[in-house]
Amino acid sequence: MKPxxxxxxTLIDFGEGTVNNLARHIKPLATKVLLVxxxxxxxxxxxxxxxxxxxxxxGIETIELAGVEPxxxxxxxxxGIALCxxxxxxxxxxxxxxxxxxxxxxxxxxxxxxxDVWDFLIHKAKIKSALPLGTILTLSATGSEMNGNSVxxxxxxxxxxxxxxxxxxPKFSILDPTLTYTLPRDQTCNGIVDMMSHVFEQYxxxxxxxxxxxxxxxxxxxxxxxxxxxxxxxxxxxEARANLMLCGTYALNGGMxxxxxxxxxxxxxxxxxxxxxxxxxxxxxxxxxxxxWMRYVYRQRADRFVQYATRVWHVxxxxxxADEIVLEGIAATREYFNRIGMPATLKDVNIDETHIDQMAKxxxxxxxxxxxxxxxEQDVRAILRMSL
Amino acid sequence: MKPxxxxxxTLIDFGEGTVNNLARHIKPLATKVLLVxxxxxxxxxxxxxxxxxxxxxxGIETIELAGVEPxxxxxxxxxGIALCxxxxxxxxxxxxxxxxxxxxxxxxxxxxxxxDVWDFLIHKAKIKSALPLGTILTLSATGSEMNGNSVxxxxxxxxxxxxxxxxxxPKFSILDPTLTYTLPRDQTCNGIVDMMSHVFEQYxxxxxxxxxxxxxxxxxxxxxxxxxxxxxxxxxxxEARANLMLCGTYALNGGMxxxxxxxxxxxxxxxxxxxxxxxxxxxxxxxxxxxxWMRYVYRQRADRFVQYATRVWHVxxxxxxADEIVLEGIAATREYFNRIGMPATLKDVNIDETHIDQMAKxxxxxxxxxxxxxxxEQDVRAILRMSL
Numbered sequence: 001m002k003p004x005x006x007x008x009x010t011l012i013d014f015g016e017g018t019v020n021n022l023a024r025h026i027k028p029l030a031t032k033v034l035l036v037x038x039x040x041x042x043x044x045x046x047x048x049x050x051x052x053x054x055x056x057x058x059g060i061e062t063i064e065l066a067g068v069e070p071x072x073x074x075x076x077x078x079x080g081i082a083l084c085x086x087x088x089x090x091x092x093x094x095x096x097x098x099x100x101x102x103x104x105x106x107x108x109x110x111x112x113x114x115x116d117v118w119d120f121l122i123h124k125a126k127i128k129s130a131l132p133l134g135t136i137l138t139l140s141a142t143g144s145e146m147n148g149n150s151v152x153x154x155x156x157x158x159x160x161x162x163x164x165x166x167x168x169x170p171k172f173s174i175l176d177p178t179l180t181y182t183l184p185r186d187q188t189c190n191g192i193v194d195m196m197s198h199v200f201e202q203y204x205x206x207x208x209x210x211x212x213x214x215x216x217x218x219x220x221x222x223x224x225x226x227x228x229x230x231x232x233x234x235x236x237x238x239e240a241r242a243n244l245m246l247c248g249t250y251a252l253n254g255g256m257x258x259x260x261x262x263x264x265x266x267x268x269x270x271x272x273x274x275x276x277x278x279x280x281x282x283x284x285x286x287x288x289x290x291x292x293w294m295r296y297v298y299r300q301r302a303d304r305f306v307q308y309a310t311r312v313w314h315v316x317x318x319x320x321x322a323d324e325i326v327l328e329g330i331a332a333t334r335e336y337f338n339r340i341g342m343p344a345t346l347k348d349v350n351i352d353e354t355h356i357d358q359m360a361k362x363x364x365x366x367x368x369x370x371x372x373x374x375x376x377e378q379d380v381r382a383i384l385r386m387s388l
Numbered sequence: 389m390k391p392x393x394x395x396x397x398t399l400i401d402f403g404e405g406t407v408n409n410l411a412r413h414i415k416p417l418a419t420k421v422l423l424v425x426x427x428x429x430x431x432x433x434x435x436x437x438x439x440x441x442x443x444x445x446x447g448i449e450t451i452e453l454a455g456v457e458p459x460x461x462x463x464x465x466x467x468g469i470a471l472c473x474x475x476x477x478x479x480x481x482x483x484x485x486x487x488x489x490x491x492x493x494x495x496x497x498x499x500x501x502x503x504d505v506w507d508f509l510i511h512k513a514k515i516k517s518a519l520p521l522g523t524i525l526t527l528s529a530t531g532s533e534m535n536g537n538s539v540x541x542x543x544x545x546x547x548x549x550x551x552x553x554x555x556x557x558p559k560f561s562i563l564d565p566t567l568t569y570t571l572p573r574d575q576t577c578n579g580i581v582d583m584m585s586h587v588f589e590q591y592x593x594x595x596x597x598x599x600x601x602x603x604x605x606x607x608x609x610x611x612x613x614x615x616x617x618x619x620x621x622x623x624x625x626x627e628a629r630a631n632l633m634l635c636g637t638y639a640l641n642g643g644m645x646x647x648x649x650x651x652x653x654x655x656x657x658x659x660x661x662x663x664x665x666x667x668x669x670x671x672x673x674x675x676x677x678x679x680x681w682m683r684y685v686y687r688q689r690a691d692r693f694v695q696y697a698t699r700v701w702h703v704x705x706x707x708x709x710a711d712e713i714v715l716e717g718i719a720a721t722r723e724y725f726n727r728i729g730m731p732a733t734l735k736d737v738n739i740d741e742t743h744i745d746q747m748a749k750x751x752x753x754x755x756x757x758x759x760x761x762x763x764x765e766q767d768v769r770a771i772l773r774m775s776l
Contacts, residue, residue: 012393219606
């Protein structure tokens with residue numbers, strides 16, 4: 001185990017009907033709110049009205065930033081920052097999935113910053129303060145509801161980059177599993193892959209002597225695997241939706257499951273390059289790339305992959321070589337993604353080799369990526385080719 | 389899963405040498421500090437000097453509350469409150485194990501309160517504010533370093549009671565596993581039993597559909613069981629000490645492993661009555677009582693105990709009845725406690741039946757205790773008699 005620091009000050013209010021607690025949470029923190037949301041599904045479901053009514057009743061003025069994209073754009077973030085400054089907003093409320101929450105965090109950090117918000121994404125500036133923000137989550141996936149991370153796309157530069165800061169942890173996040181009942185099937189699937197991938201990035205590590213962290217990761221993976229299929233078959237099964245929501249939050253809440261562990265994050269880096277150019281959902285990119293990354297790197301530490309295969313997928317190890325066990329575990333991962341209907345190859349989402357060199361180059365623009373196996377441009381290109 | 393709220397704002401700084409970060413953590417928060425510690429072992433180890441030097445270097449004035457007892461007394465807490473008021477203390481720094489931390493929390497809550505601090509323990513008053521506090525942990529056990537709980541003994545009234553508040557979460561806790569190298573063997577043992585017991589209280593529950601929480605509990609139990617014996621055999625094994633320390637913190641950090649779960653806490657309640665009268669270490673009382681509580685209550689939900697036996701102790705279920713599997717799991721628990729040298733009966737610690745009626749009566753003074761099986765005075769008496 002390595003030394004670590006852990007600090008996660010977000011308050012979680014979890015359960016059916018917790019949206020009704022919004023007024024209580026936001027009242028001590030806000031007078032003028034920027035309400036951030038996406039494509040308008042919250043209007044169809046009635047959630048928008050529920051939120052507005054509570055804010056109005058406690059005398060909070062609301063300004064709106066609507067239409068946040070699935071891969072949220074820096075142009076939208078800049079629009080939000082300008083709105084906050086013009087109108088004297090003192091609190092950001094994000095209602096939606098990870099993209100909406102990520103955009104809200106970037107707005108929150110951008111308002112008190114003199115320069116352009118993109119500086120935070122390209123490591124040109126460090127976040128020193130942010131407007132306070134709260135969230136109402138409508139999709140289990142990114143963990144953004146309980147961490148300080150944000151991923152933003154610069155469509156002009158064809159770049160998708162991330163920041164993380166203690167200043168952009170939500171003050172509160174309202175997690176009502178029933179809000180995910182009406183999700184389109186593909187969004188539930190993308191969420192399942194996203195949360196599993198977050199665990200993979202923390203679990204496949206060269207750090208030794210971390211038995212608790214490994215088991216916490218395996219706990220989340222097993223619970224997602226079991227409940228993912230139940231939620232897909234029965235979209236209004238409360239328990240399956242609640243279990244998925246909790247897993248999504250715990251999978252990436254400031255590193256609770258991976259304290260003292262050197263994490264990898266190479267596959268996320270590669271995926272960001274793919275979706276920066278092709279605008280495919282993050283979960284789709286991860287489902288295609290992760291099994292290939294696994295096959296490319298597993299020999300760095302086959303024992304961790306043996307543990308993954310046996311503990312998570314219950315692969316029977318008897319009479320098999322380590323390689324055979326590992327490959328069965330990776331195959332089980334791929335089969336699960338297939339079973340829930342995720343694309344398996346870049347070809348499945350109409351991506352050919354045209355931009356592979358460009359994506360590989362951009363993925364390592366700040367240097368090699370990953371720690372389980374440190375990947376250079378050639379490695380990234382190889383993994384992308386395996387994924388064609 | 390039940391609805392829940394979770395909020396744990398404590399910053400954890402974990403690893404060898406993190407004591408050297410004290411000045412950095414405390415500087416923005418304090419000008420005049422009450423330094424709370426126990427019997428003086430921190431003077432022998434040099435930790436006291438390390439702390440004092442850092443505080444002096446950044447110009448912080450220090451007032452001392454020394455001699456906090458293993459079962460901390462309300463009289464000592466009152467002394468600390470008086471000191472804080474007289475000297476204008478604005479921050480409490482606890483250096484020690486759970487007892488020292490608990491006393492520090494009670495002092496922190498008592499300072500701004502007009503009445504007597506004991507009011508918080510007997511539910512006569514609710515904590516509305518507290519002085520900020522930080523901790524340096526020297527013993528893995530109670531989780532007090534990352535929660536708002538405190539257990540205080542009133543020796544005059546022969547009562548041991550607890551409070552919990554969001555206001556008494558430490559602002560920071562410094563966790564350096566090397567500080568536990570020099571612990572007497574019995575204190576390491578008590579800590580092991582204490583953290584396992586914390587998990588038991590959250591794991592044996594009637595709440596259904598909590599697969600993640602159950603696995604998180606099992607993860608901690610398995611890791612404590614493995615690393616406890618290593619740490620006892622090799623007291624300076626860093627990894628074993630680090631794993632135990634992390635387990636102790638995660639076992640009771642505001643309910644992270646049991647969000648949405650109805651917890652029990654009856655055995656803790658009974659143990660508090662035993663150690664309020666006999667002043668035995670908390671871990672000793674728990675080691676004696678828990679296997680007996682298990683045998684008394686398991687039929688309420690045998691399947692959870694079957695899961696415990698098979699997943700935590702790897703009991704082979706083939707050809708056995710549920711009762712047999714359960715009893716094997718309970719026996720394995722008892723054998724583990726025996727193996728690390730814990731007393732098995734009240735007789736082992738010179739307690740006879742003299743005060744059993746009094747303890748049983750006091751345990752249910754606020755009403756029945758426990759939720760896995762709701763225990764009345766007669767049930768408590770029965771469990772105490774099984775433990776003789």
